[in-house]
Amino acid sequence: MKVRLEWKYRSSKGVETVFRSDEMAAAQGVQIAEDIERTKRVKELLFIDSYDDSVWTMKEMKAYLKSIETEPHDITVYFDGGFDVGNRKTGLGCVIYYSQNGKSYRLRQNAQLDGLVSNNEAEFAALHLCVQELEFMEVRNIPVRFSGDSKIVINGMSGEWPVIETELVRWADRIEEKISRMGIQTDYELIPRKENFEADRLATQALKGIEITGTSSI
Template identity: 45%
Template structure:
């Protein structure tokens, strides 16, 4: 999650000037606040997160220490493959995240049936990604969701209307799950060539190959 740093600058004999930073990562925001505090001229230093919650320097230190030990800096790639002859789908999802001082990658897929369209398979893949976040214990964090389905991403953003009852049910399930997890999503559409890993997982699921693996990458 990113934070906005706010403070006032003391000027002798004049009204203090109010400053607000751009949205920046938590560690950098805290380091900047501590440097400002050392000058003795900055007052009322506070942080605001993307959910609108405000924090003092002391609260921010505690928050970042807690976050460091939990999965954070989350990026989810998803893709759904659909076999119209069997109405079955393969779901693929990859989650990149940091925990402690290390970076991890979680890869997983799932095979499900009784779907109607490829778009529904894409929605199911997105929801599958959410269940993986839940398994990791993710909550009340920002998360990027990347996929090559414009339909899913634009409808989740609310930019495109959804008229299909089946897809609306998936929308409701996804929004309820994100509310339960307290996620602050960012949706990013990518080309299929940049989503090959999730696509491969979805294809392997359709072939009956189940994958669920986690590895440290840095």
């Protein structure tokens, strides 16, 4: 979860004003909020959820973080698809970074598919692979950031652009159905290709028939 802090400050002379922070991870927000409270000049301090602008108190935020401690959380997903026009094969790459039990992990998964018709369809299929992996991880009812370099997928899934092609609509519908069933709060982020190098490499390896799967601590 990403949050912004909002606190009412009262000076030693009784002058009050309101400060607002930049967006940050919820756990980091709690640490900063605790430091702010030590000044003894905070009249009110709230956490604003960046996803839906819901408001949390310090007590509520700590309880939430405690409740998800043993489950995968702070999840960022990177996806990429590659399509070989010559042999009509598709390579899918998926990288998932997450926290659990106070540790950080990276999951890597790739796959090769037949029967797709374009690179855009490969990109949607790669995102679907990632959502499947989240389902296997039993991710439920938490925010997830999906990062990719495909404008068609990112803008299509976020609602910025319409998804028109029939084969792409089918993938988008399948993805949306899974995400809705899992209760995931989506945050789609378009990133430069160079920042998506891990997922891109996995997709390329899949096209070459090299299978990669596994989770490691980082």
